[in-house]
Amino acid sequence: xxxxxxxxxxxxxxxxxxxxxxxxxxxxxxxxxxxxxxxxxxxxxxxxxxxxxxxxxxxxxxxxxxxxxxxxxxxxxxxxxxxxxxxxxxxxxxxxxxxxxxxxxxxxxxxxxxxxxxxxxxxxxxxxxxxxxxxxxxxxxxxxxxxxxxxxxxxxxxxxxxxxxxxxxxxxxxxxxxxxxxxxxxxxxxxxxxxxxxxxxxxxxxxxxxxxxxxxxxxxxxxxxxxxxxxxxxxxxxxxxxxxxxxxxxxxxxxxxxxxxxxxxxxxxxxxxxxxxxxxxxxxxxxxxxxxxxxxxxxxxxxxxxxxxxxxxxxxxxxxxxxxxxxxxxxxxxxxxxxxxxxxxxxxxxxxxxxxxxxxxxxxxxxxxxxxxxxxxxxxxxxxxxxxxxxxxxxxxxxxxxxxxxxxxxxxxxxxxxxxxxxxxxxx
Amino acid sequence: xxxxxxxxxxxxxxxxxxxxxxxxxxxxxxxxxxxxxxxxxxxxxxxxxxxxxxxxxxxxxxxxxxxxxxxxxxxxxxxxxxxxxxxxxxxxxxxxxxxxxxxxxxxxxxxxxxxxxxxxxxxxxxxxxxxxxxxxxxxxxxxxxxxxxxxxxxxxxxxxxxxxxxxxxxxxxxxxxxxxxxxxxxxxxxxxxxxxxxxxxxxxxxxxxxxxxxxxxxxxxxxxxxxxxxxxxxxxxxxxxxxxxxxxxxxxxxxxxxxxxxxxxxxxxxxxxxxxxxxxxxxxxxxxxxxxxxxxxxxxxxxxxxxxxxxxxxxxxxxxxxxxxxxxxxxxxxxxxxxxxxxxxxxxxxxxxxxxxxxxxxxxxxx
Numbered sequence: 001x002x003x004x005x006x007x008x009x010x011x012x013x014x015x016x017x018x019x020x021x022x023x024x025x026x027x028x029x030x031x032x033x034x035x036x037x038x039x040x041x042x043x044x045x046x047x048x049x050x051x052x053x054x055x056x057x058x059x060x061x062x063x064x065x066x067x068x069x070x071x072x073x074x075x076x077x078x079x080x081x082x083x084x085x086x087x088x089x090x091x092x093x094x095x096x097x098x099x100x101x102x103x104x105x106x107x108x109x110x111x112x113x114x115x116x117x118x119x120x121x122x123x124x125x126x127x128x129x130x131x132x133x134x135x136x137x138x139x140x141x142x143x144x145x146x147x148x149x150x151x152x153x154x155x156x157x158x159x160x161x162x163x164x165x166x167x168x169x170x171x172x173x174x175x176x177x178x179x180x181x182x183x184x185x186x187x188x189x190x191x192x193x194x195x196x197x198x199x200x201x202x203x204x205x206x207x208x209x210x211x212x213x214x215x216x217x218x219x220x221x222x223x224x225x226x227x228x229x230x231x232x233x234x235x236x237x238x239x240x241x242x243x244x245x246x247x248x249x250x251x252x253x254x255x256x257x258x259x260x261x262x263x264x265x266x267x268x269x270x271x272x273x274x275x276x277x278x279x280x281x282x283x284x285x286x287x288x289x290x291x292x293x294x295x296x297x298x299x300x301x302x303x304x305x306x307x308x309x310x311x312x313x314x315x316x317x318x319x320x321x322x323x324x325x326x327x328x329x330x331x332x333x334x335x336x337x338x339x340x341x342x343x344x345x346x347x348x349x350x351x352x353x354x355x356x357x358x359x360x361x362x363x364x365x366x367x368x369x370x371x372x373x374x375x376x377x378x379x380x381x382x383x384x385x386x387x388x389x390x391x392x393x394x395x396x397x398x399x400x401x402x403x404x405x406x407x408x409x410x411x412x413x414x415x416x417x418x419x420x421x422x423x424x425x426x427x428x
Numbered sequence: 429x430x431x432x433x434x435x436x437x438x439x440x441x442x443x444x445x446x447x448x449x450x451x452x453x454x455x456x457x458x459x460x461x462x463x464x465x466x467x468x469x470x471x472x473x474x475x476x477x478x479x480x481x482x483x484x485x486x487x488x489x490x491x492x493x494x495x496x497x498x499x500x501x502x503x504x505x506x507x508x509x510x511x512x513x514x515x516x517x518x519x520x521x522x523x524x525x526x527x528x529x530x531x532x533x534x535x536x537x538x539x540x541x542x543x544x545x546x547x548x549x550x551x552x553x554x555x556x557x558x559x560x561x562x563x564x565x566x567x568x569x570x571x572x573x574x575x576x577x578x579x580x581x582x583x584x585x586x587x588x589x590x591x592x593x594x595x596x597x598x599x600x601x602x603x604x605x606x607x608x609x610x611x612x613x614x615x616x617x618x619x620x621x622x623x624x625x626x627x628x629x630x631x632x633x634x635x636x637x638x639x640x641x642x643x644x645x646x647x648x649x650x651x652x653x654x655x656x657x658x659x660x661x662x663x664x665x666x667x668x669x670x671x672x673x674x675x676x677x678x679x680x681x682x683x684x685x686x687x688x689x690x691x692x693x694x695x696x697x698x699x700x701x702x703x704x705x706x707x708x709x710x711x712x713x714x715x716x717x718x719x720x721x722x723x724x725x726x727x728x729x730x731x732x733x734x735x736x737x738x739x740x741x742x743x744x745x746x747x748x749x750x751x752x753x754x755x756x757x758x759x760x761x762x763x764x765x766x767x768x769x770x771x772x773x774x775x776x777x778x779x780x781x782x783x784x785x786x787x788x789x790x791x792x793x794x795x
Contacts, residue, residue, distance in 0.1 A: 326577050329601055330748075330792070345577060374708075374748050375790040376600045377675050380773065 016132045016190065017123035020154040020162035021103065021139065024170065024185075026116035027056035027092055029149050031085055042082040046072050055087060059171060092116075095147060102142050106135055108269055108303035108365075111159075119159050124304035127395050136186045155188040160251065161197070163207045165189045176200045198251065199226035206251060213240070228252050269307070271295045272359025278317045280354045282346060289346060292360035293338040300362055301395060306331035307362030310341045314349065315357035324349070330374040331366050334391065338362070340378065429466045429494025429519040433486065435510050435528065441473060441486045442504040444636065444658060447629055448482035449475035449500035458542040461497040464519070466490050474546055475500060480626045481546050482633075484658035489514075497538040498524045506533050547650055547661050553643040554613050556593075558655065561642050562634040564595050564606040565627045567758040567785055572624030573599035580667040583621035588614045596672060597624060602751050603672055603774075603788040604758065613644055621669055622651050626662035633658055676788055677776050680767040682740030684711075684718055685780055688756060688764045691720070694732045695753045698722040701730050708746040708792035711766070713738050722749070743768050745775065746792040755787035 023029065027045040032038045042061035046054040052072040064079035075082065096115040103110045106129060109121035122135050129135045136153040143151050154165025168175050169187035179196050181188045189197045198206075202224055204214040216239065222228050229252035236245035271292045279285050300307060311325040324345045328337065342360055442462065450459040463474040471488045474481065496519030503526065507515055510528035518525040519537060526533040565584070573581035578600075585596040593611040597604050614620060630653045634642060643654040652661040698709050701722045712719045718736045723729040745768055756764050761779035768775050777787040 324577070326575065348577065373793040374601055374751075375772065375793055377598070377603070377774070377790060378600060380675065380790070 016155050016157050016188065017121055018156055018159055018162040019120040019122055019132065019136055019139070020156075020159070020166040021118055021120065021143075022152050022154070022166045022170075023099070023116035024150040024152055025056050025058050026149070027087055028058045028061070029056075030088075030092055030095055032058065033148055034091070038083055042066070042079050043085065044072075044075055044079065044082045045085045045087040046075070048072070048084070048086050057082075062172065095149070098147055099143065099149075102139070102146055104299075105142070106139055106302075108299060108305065119162065125302045128298065128302045128398060133181075133183075133186065133188055136188075137184075140185055150185065153186045155186065157189075157191055157194060160207060161189050161194055164197070164201065164205065167205070199224065199229065201225045203228055208247070213244075216240075225252055268311075268361050268363040268365065269296055269299045269303070269305070270311070270313075270359055270361030271299075272313060272357055272361075274315075274357045275355070278354030278356050279358075280352050282351060285346060285351060285355060285358055286343065288358050289342050289360065290339060292358065293335050293342055296360050296362050297333045297335040297338050298395070298398075300333035300365070301391070304367060305365045306333045306367075308364030308366065309362070310338055310345075311361040311363060312342050312345045313357070313359035313361060314351075314355055317354035317356055319356070321357075322349075325363075327364075329376065331364070332373060333362075334373075429464060429496055430490075430492035430516070431466050431471055432489040432491065432514050432516050433471070435507060435512055435515050437486065438515055439504065439507050440636070441484060442500070442507055444633065445473045445475045445482050445484055446500040446504050447475070447632070448477055448480045448660070450477040457499075458497060458538040459544060460500055461538045461543065462500045462503060463495065463497045463540070463543050464517070465495040466493055468493070474543075476544055476546060478544055479623065479663050480629065481661045482629070482658065483546065483661075486657075492518075494519060495540060496524055497540055497543050499535065499538070502535055506535070549645065549647055549650055549652060549661065551645055551647065553645045553652075553654065556611060556613055556642045556644055558634045558639055558642045560608055560611070562631050563760070564608050565631040567606045567760075568595045568597040568604040569624045569628045569631070570597075570754045570758070571599060571602050571604035571787070572597035574624075575599070579665055580621065580669060582624055583665040583667075583669070584624050584627050585619060585621055585669040585672075586614060587619040588612065588616050590616050596669070598670070598672060598675075601748070601790050602755065603675055604755070605672075605676075605786045605788075607784045609784065614646060619669065620646060620651065621665040621667060623662055623665060626651075626653075626660060630655075630660055633660060675774065676786065677767070677769045677774055680740065680769045680776070682713060682738070682743045682768045684713060684736050684738055684766040684768070685763055686718060686734060686736035686766070688759055688762055690734050691736075691764065692753060692756055694720050694734060695749055695756070697732065698730050699749050699753075701727045702749055703727060707749070708794065709749040709752060710744060710746045710794075711752075711768075712742075712744040713768075714742045740768075745771075746794050747775070747789060748792055751789055755789055758785060758787065760785065 028043045031043050031045060040060060042058060042064060044054055044057040044061050044066055046052050054066060054068050054070045054072060054075050056068055057066045061079055061082055066075045066079050066082065076084070092115050100110065100112065103118055103120055107120045107122045107125050111119040113119065122132055125135060129138060132155045136155055140151060140153060143149060152166045152169035154162040154169055156162035156165050165180065165187040167173060168180065169182065169185055175182055179193050179200060203209050203217050203222060206225065217228065220231070222231060228248060233245060233249055236248055240248065273288055273292065308331045309325050309327050311323055313321065313323045315321045326341045326345055328341065332338070338360065445462055449462060459477055465472045466488065469487055469490045470485050472483060472485045474483045506526050510531060513528060515526065515528045522537060523534050524537050526535070568584055572584055576582065581599055587594045587596070591610060593608045593613045595606045633655050637655045637658060639656045645652040649664060650661055651664055652659055695709060698720055701724055703724070707722060707724050710721045712721065717733055718738065719731060719733045721729065721731045755777040759777065759779045761781060763780045764777060765780045766775055766777050772791065772793065774788045774790045777789060778785060
């Protein structure tokens with residue numbers, strides 16, 4: 001993988017497009033977040049029954065040897081001064097949703113694994129947000145800014161590598177010098193390092209190799225992935241069966257290549273905005289329409305997607321919600337096309353009774369590669385190729401200088417541009 | 429109400445009128461009915477979805493004057509399923525009894541009072557040649573939009589000058605224009621916008637009725653087309669049609685003349701590979717002739733060369749295959765002329781010898 005001039009070896013165009021984001025001690029961190037008096041104390045969240053296990057614990061508790069998955073009674077033994085909490089699942093779900101909103105700002109391809117863990121495929125987001133490392137940095141900053149919670153991010157070519165890398169990004173992880181690149185909660189395994197990285201791991205550390213397989217392997221004298229790589233495939237087959245043997249081999253060869261599960265599941269991209277005061281004129285709503293179309297199409301472009309349908313959502317003062325949709329002649333991610341369609345829908349709707357929420361959603365998503373645009377008479381005088389380059393240029397400038405560096409003139413606030421972002425406070 | 433009618437005649441008439449009845453599940457149920465009024469040996473059938481009303485009279489063996497509103501789909505399906513011969517329809521209280529041979533149906537009917545009033549319009553009619561009007565309608569209606577979000581584009585513009593009547597329709601991707609010379613329908617200099625859906629029905633009516641003339645009546649709100657003993661009344665679209673003249677390209681870098689059936693067949697074959705609205709067909713020309721090609725990443729590709737008269741620089745333009753076929757199909761001559769302007773501008777399709785029909789088509793931009 002040819003690295004460009006970045007000192008950390010990170011560059012756009014490198015195929016390290018999978019990020020694994022793992023919240024640090026999520027449940028315990030949420031407890032501390034909601035009750036600051038717990039700060040600095042060994043907080044342990046888990047089942048309170050006799051057979052309960054530790055679901056999460058703070059790093060202070062880990063210092064006493066508490067680990068997640070450990071039976072509660074043992075945790076109490078090793079850490080008698082710990083704060084033991086039963087956990088508030090609803091609250092975790094709530095924050096997990098907020099977390100996902102942030103994830104989706106960066107990529108429409110998010111594959112959640114659990115409440116506090118997800119994979120992101122950022123292959124389409126480089127133009128907007130920079131290299132995978134830059135995305136990881138912005139993501140951590142964003143999550144901390146919005147939720148005051150820390151996370152670790154692993155960057156790799158595959159899900160497996162990214163997942164294993166995020167473990168190495170944890171505050172107390174043991175990292176082998178000379179492998180990967182570590183910086184403040186981020187661990188990046190370059191394609192060149194991948195083999196070295198995997199080989200350095202104990203088999204038990206590998207995602208998917210459970211305790212039973214680990215002990216079987218250990219009985220065979222196999223402790224590390226490197227040792228695993230030397231075991232004959234046939235030997236593994238006789239021990240574990242074909243499917244598992246093939247999978248174990250694929251780990252050592254680093255050949256696991258997969259798409260994120262969510263890749264086909266991203267069915268729509270939408271943004272909406274609720275107003276402090278209900279709006280009752282088309283002209284005031286139009287400004288928001290411009291922002292929303294800008295935001296929705298930006299995310300489509302970041303995900304290399306085009307939409308075949310534009311949906312306008314309105315909520316009246318009395319909370320009646322209406323949606324109107326229009327099918328595009330051909331799929332698009334062009335903000336002007338979206339705005340044109342959204343405006344034409346809005347113009348047909350009586351807003352005089354007051355609108356409290358407006359939203360724009362793009363559905364019928366298709367991968368943008370090779371998609372063709374049926375031109376309309378309204379575009380007869382546009383110099384189309386230069387317009388395309390323009391949108392690309394805008395995306396690039398925004399990637400470099402931030403979302404508010406450049407945008408439609410009509411969303412220019414008094415001092416600064418207010419480009420709509422996923423996860424923006426929807427009440428301001 | 430009581431009458432007898434021959435099955436095939438009844439089915440044909442019901443099918444004709446029923447086109448205006450509203451589909452079930454939309455709006456008040458009465459609108460999905462057909463109103464029968466029997467007076468002597470004549471039955472008048474009416475169906476309406478408010479926008480469009482179709483009224484026809486049929487000769488029947490009338491036994492008892494009266495009226496009733498019978499569910500359109502049901503009566504049509506029942507009549508169609510009846511044995512050949514005479515069908516008896518009786519309306520009694522709140523039901524209709526339909527009988528033929530040894531078959532007996534009783535169906536619930538809609539209250540007469542809830543049937544929408546039909547527009548009461550009378551006035552001077554203009555006589556138009558059925559064949560050419562029908563042809564003109566079929567040439568342009570396909571280019572109208574069926575997207576109710578922009579009602580103005582769901583209409584066909586009728587505009588008149590001293591000598592001719594012009595029909596225009598566009599869905600903003602293509603524009604079809606047909607001039608009917610020596611035809612006077614509305615006063616010179618005026619324009620009206622008639623729903624394309626209604627005109628499409630007029631075209632069907634004209635075909636099934638086989639009459640020579642279509643009589644047109646218009647006031648500021650409605651247009652009524654009368655063919656024989658059937659009339660269709662539609663509300664006009666009260667909106668101004670976009671100015672379209674400047675969309676007609678005047679400068680071209682290339683003119684292609686090709687046999688209509690040859691290129692239509694080729695497009696039809698190309699479309700075997702078209703799976704969705706995003707696949708375009710590419711029209712390429714060089715000194716040797718022209719070539720159509722469809723290339724898709726999922727399915728495969730198709731290429732067909734054909735002879736044609738090429739005049740101008742070699743070009744390569746992509747079009748929506750359906751739109752391209754629609755435009756060519758509507759040409760009445762055996763040879764079509766496709767004129768291609770610079771990139772990103774619309775092409776002009778017409779016959780070779782006259783320009784009464786013109787079709788302006790925006791290309792597809794291939795990313």
